[in-house]
Amino acid sequence: MKRFEFPLARVRDFRKQQLESEEVKLQTLLAERKELNSESERLLNEAAETRLSLMVIGSAESQDLAAMDAYLRHLGNVKKRHALKLVEWQGRAEKQQQAVVEARRRLRLMEKLEERRYNEWKHALDREQESLSSELYLARWKRD
Numbered sequence: 001m002k003r004f005e006f007p008l009a010r011v012r013d014f015r016k017q018q019l020e021s022e023e024v025k026l027q028t029l030l031a032e033r034k035e036l037n038s039e040s041e042r043l044l045n046e047a048a049e050t051r052l053s054l055m056v057i058g059s060a061e062s063q064d065l066a067a068m069d070a071y072l073r074h075l076g077n078v079k080k081r082h083a084l085k086l087v088e089w090q091g092r093a094e095k096q097q098q099a100v101v102e103a104r105r106r107l108r109l110m111e112k113l114e115e116r117r118y119n120e121w122k123h124a125l126d127r128e129q130e131s132l133s134s135e136l137y138l139a140r141w142k143r144d
Contacts (some may be wrong), residue, residue, distance in 0.1 A: 001128050014108040017062045019103040026096045033093070036086055043082060047075045 006012065052071055055058065061067075 001125050004118055006114045006117055008020060008110060012107070012114060015103065015107040015110050019100070019107050022096065022100045022103045026093075026100050029089070029093050029096055036082070038080075039082060040086075041099050043075060046114060047072060047079075051073070061099065 050068055054065075054068055
């Protein structure tokens with residue numbers, strides 16, 4: 001009997017490549033999340049430092065107070081835009097996670113199919129070997 005060949009091996013390999021590609025995209029999104037988190041932390045620290053500088057100064061001129069207030073409002077607007085980026089990132093991450101799950105499911109389906117085909121091939125091979133052994137035994141028995 002010929003050796004085992006899975007006729008859909010190219011499809012299985014393609015599914016594996018798809019899964020790897022989707023996982024790389026997910027890793028890229030996770031790296032982006034780290035950057036977004038550091039930006040959030042930077043904005044919070046910036047606002048805290050600005051407020052602290054107001055307390056340290058004690059008495060400040062109206063120009064300084066107005067400038068700091070404008071800066072704090074600006075930071076508030078930046079934080080809002082940043083929060084929108086986080087929400088948008090969350091949507092993309094969920095979508096990408098689903099793509100990874102789907103690619104994994106498709107690959108697993110091909111692997112199960114290959115396993116089933118291999119087991120069928122193995123069973124046929126075992127039957128063929130058993131038949132051959134029986135024939136050899138009978139031929140030897142008749143000869144003796």
